[in-house]
Amino acid sequence: MYLLGLGIALLLMKYLEFGPVAEWSWWVVLAPFALAAAWWAWADFSGYTRRKAVEKMDQKKRDRLDKQREALGIKTGRRR
Template sequence: MFFLVAGVALLLLKYLQIGFVADWSWWWVLSPFALAVVWWTWADATGYTKRKAMEKMDQKKRDRIEKQREALGIKPKRR
């Protein structure tokens, strides 16, 4: 996501001829988009994306269980 935001910002600066980015080559301005593609390819190939999604779902599940226990008046488990 960072690469996309940086890419859009650089693209706008280059297009509007603002600041020092106006003198840069288009290759430098568009490089964050290429880096975003590389990042997403790596993340999908290694399972990073899926692992993060599963961790998020597990946390929601733990929070929901904890909320139900509190509603029933059961003390939370200590580890």
């Protein structure tokens, strides 16, 4: 996401001819978009995206169970 933001900022600076970016090659300005696409392809291929989604769901489940235990008056002394 950071690469996408950087790409948009550089693209606007190049288009508006602001600062030293106005003199840079278009290849340099558009490079963050290619890097972002490569990152997303790698994240999907390697399972990184799926793993993060599962971790997020597991954390929500743990939080929900802890909240229910607290409502019942059971202490939630988690072991880690």
